[in-house]
Amino acid sequence: MKNKYFSVLPIGGVEEIGSNMTMIRSEDEDIIIDCGMLFPHEECFDINYLIPDFSLVDPARTKNIIITHGHEDHIGALGHLLKAFPDLTVWVTTFTLHLIQRKLAEHKISMNYQMYTPGQELAFRNVDITPIHVNHSIPETSGLIVRSKDRKWGALYISDFKVDLVSKHELPIDFKTIKEKLSECVQTAYFIDSTNVMYDGKTTSENELQADLEHLMNRPENRLFITLFASNVHRMNAIAKMAKASGRKIVVMGRSLWTYMEAARESGHSEITADELFMADQVKGQSGKMLIFLSGCQGDFLSALRRFSFGEDGNFKPVPGDVVIFSSKVIPGNEKKIFRIYNKLTQFGVEIVTAHDHLIHASGHPGKEDLKLLLNNFAPNFYFPIHGESYMLRKHAEFIQKDFPKISAHTIHNYQEVILGEGTIKIEDHEVKEPRLIHGKSIEIEKTQISQRRKMATQGAVFVSYHRSSELMEVSTVGLPLMVQEQ
Ligand SMILES: [Zn+2]
Structure with missing residues (x-):
């Protein structure tokens, strides 16, 4: 690529939510931002997750x-990326490093890494990149300011954020550094989160949940259960502290919750000590006031929430008088799974409290008012919505065009490279590569194999074996209706 400055090329995450991966490309160097997974659509039969295609790396x-x-x-x-490119250096912060190392250890993958702190300028060959602190729904989230060495171009890349100016858990988004660094550039472009753009207002602060959560923790019932996104460490801290203040024992059920809690403790984000947390089997059969955290707020098949709701947990059975609090939202596509859980709990006589009843969930993504705050702090010349499905990207661009007419807003999709050139931009199309499909923990499946696998699973399979020595033929079937089997 021949460009004096740099370009931004999304490989994933622009026209779908998930598999975020973007390349910052310059004359003789490419830098990757993130490498995430995408949860499969319904037609991806028995596929665990999807990953971006790495052929441009x-x-x-x-x-x-x-x-x-x-x-x-x-x-x-x-x-998957490190297996293919083991020499890459991964730039991370402490909390994220703990999470990544746990995952990589399971697959026996090693990693070269470098730590960064927000505000620190990372000097690469043709660009300087400054990670800046932003608010989101997991600790240590960064946006990136990318600048050409001659400061002719500067870009702000924030795939996930919200503006939380009153958080008790973390600093507000670093507007000051954004303004300072980009003011030094001749031309500027933004690449910004679209997830919550359909919401006209300002995204709720975690602080605003305090009153309703506290009210719930002070309810008279002995057993309160609560489920939330496991990565929302700040909220878990807040809830655990309230539960402790109301004299409740804190129990944690579910591997994902323990994983995030341990990573939080190791990186200084935990506000609860290890001896204040109990495993379910440590309190089995005990009475008294408890708060039980359950993993699996989206109704995941093997989660603690589902196990409990179906009466299948060995330590806790649902009984009338129990209260289950959903401090979460229903991600589109998961409605059926979650409503099944609501129904099961109701049949057991359990009370359900959701974010429709109380202010107990806040999004981690910007509503229109958050975006206005970002743009009123510093308005760029060009603007590209990212981190969203096609419809959201379009709505996001329309909002910018209407409310900030001086900014040139464009929609792009994966494999469209935004070239920040001499005084203007150019958008260049690359051949679109479909995401790769992963079965189980790491086995790659070809797209054409999906329909074969579905046929075998839904229509059954016939196995014929012929013994040459005895000349016997054996026919066995799997999954065929009985009538067919008898024929
Ligand atoms: Zn995120």
Whole structure:
């Protein structure tokens, strides 16, 4: 690529939510931002997750990847990338490093890494990149300011954020550094989160949940259960502290919750000590006031929430008088699974409290008012919505065009390279590569094999074996209706 400055090429995450991966390309160097997984659509039969295609990664040009935060849609495919390109240096912060190392250890993958702190300028061959602190729903989330060495071009890349000016858990988004660094540039472009753009207002602060959560923790019932996104460490801290203050024992059920809690403790984000947390079997049969955290707020098949709701947990059975609090939202596509859980719990006489009843969930993504705050702090020349499905990207661009007419807003999709050139931009199309399909923990499946696998699973299979010595033929079937089997 011949460009004096740099370009931004999304490989994943622009026209779908997930598999975030973007390349910052310059004359003789490419830098990757994030490498996440995508959860499969319904037609991806028995596929565990999808990962971006890596064929544009050239090891001669690509030595570095910067991770913005620890959500699976940003780190979930990193193991696959490092298997293919083991010499890459991964730039991370402490909390995210703990999460990544746990995942990589399971697959026995090693990683060269470098730590960064927000505000620190990372000098690469043709660009300087400054990670800046932003608010989101997981600790240590960064946006990236990318600038050409001569400061002719500057770009702000924030795939996930919200503006939380009153958080008790972390600093507000670093508007000051954005303004300072980009003011030094002749031309500027933004690449910004579209996830919550359909919301006209300002995204709720975690602080605003305090009153309703506290009210719930003070309810008279002995057993309160609560489920939330496991990565929302700040909220878990807040809830655990309230539970402790109301005299409740804190129990944690579910591997994902323990994983995030341990990573939080190791990186200084935990506000609860290890001896204040109990495993379910440690309190089995005990009465008294408890708060039980359950993993699996999306109704995941093997989660603690589902196991409990179906009466299948060995330590806790649902009984009338129990209260289950959903401090979460229903991600589109998961409605059926979650409503099944609501129904099961109701049949057991359990009370359900959701974010429709109380203010107990806040998004981690910007509503229109958050975006206005970002743009009122510093308005760029060009603007590209990212991190969203096609419809959201379009709505996001329309909003900018209407409310900020001086900014030139464009929609792009994966494999469209935004070239920041001499005084203007150019958009160049690359051949679109479909995401790769992963079965189980790491086995890659070809797309054509999906329909074969579905046929075998839904229509059954026939196995014929012929014994040459005895000349016997054996026919066995799997999954065929009985009538067919008898024929
Ligand atoms: Zn995120």
